Amino acid sequence: MIDNDTAWAAVMRRDRTYDGHFVTGVLTTGIYCRPSCAARHPARENVRFFRDGTEARAVGLRGCKRCLPDDVTRDQKAVAQARALLEGDDPPALAELATAVGYAPQHFARIFRRAEGMTPACFLRSLRLARAQAAMTGGASVTDALYDAGYATSSRFYADSAAIGMTPSA
Ligand SMILES: [Zn+2]
Known part of the structure; x- marks a missing residue:
């Protein structure tokens, strides 16, 4: 369990990297949240930190409907x-x-x-581009590189390249 000051600082930043590491219980409202919850921050004196939802529920708190900590x-x-x-x-x-x-x-x-x-579409696009680039750097022909990277058509590749501001010749 991380210390209270670190936990509170993470809550104040709405730091998503701490989601799943602890939950923030608010004694006055009876709910608990993930650190990144977008709801207005509670007063520090009303907050207690718990390892997870199970611990928070054990003292009678309920999971926030907005950030769904569980x-x-x-x-x-x-x-x-x-x-x-x-x-x-x-x-x-x-x-x-x-x-x-x-x-x-x-x-x-x-x-x-x-x-x-990024969206799944962007993720897939950057993945394909990275593969095509790696294949071309390795000496494959452009056509082979594109198909190996999962492009069904070269126009799809050109569209992806344009989307990240790269020309095909580059
Ligand atoms: Zn919440």
Whole structure:
């Protein structure tokens, strides 16, 4: 368990990297939150920190409906699973990604973006570009590199390159 000052500083910053490391119990409202909860910050004297939701519930607190603190582990697992799928040899269509990890598409897009700082589509795009670049650096022909990187058509690659401000010749 991290110390109270570090925990409180993380709450004040709404630091997402601490989500899943502890929960913030608010004694006056009877709820507990993940550190990054977007709700207005409680007064410090009303706050107690708990290792997880189980500890917070043991003293009678309820999980916040806004930040869903008990979903952190499940969310993190789903994002890791989605990354693995996207990084695999046969990534699912983006429309099927959320379903593949057990989430509704809109909800999962938000979770993924929060965790990775980009949408699944951007993630896949940067992954493909990095692969194509690596293949070309390794001496493969442009055509071979594109297909190996998972581009069905070269126009798709040109569109991705343009999206990151790179010309195909570059
Ligand atoms: Zn909350």
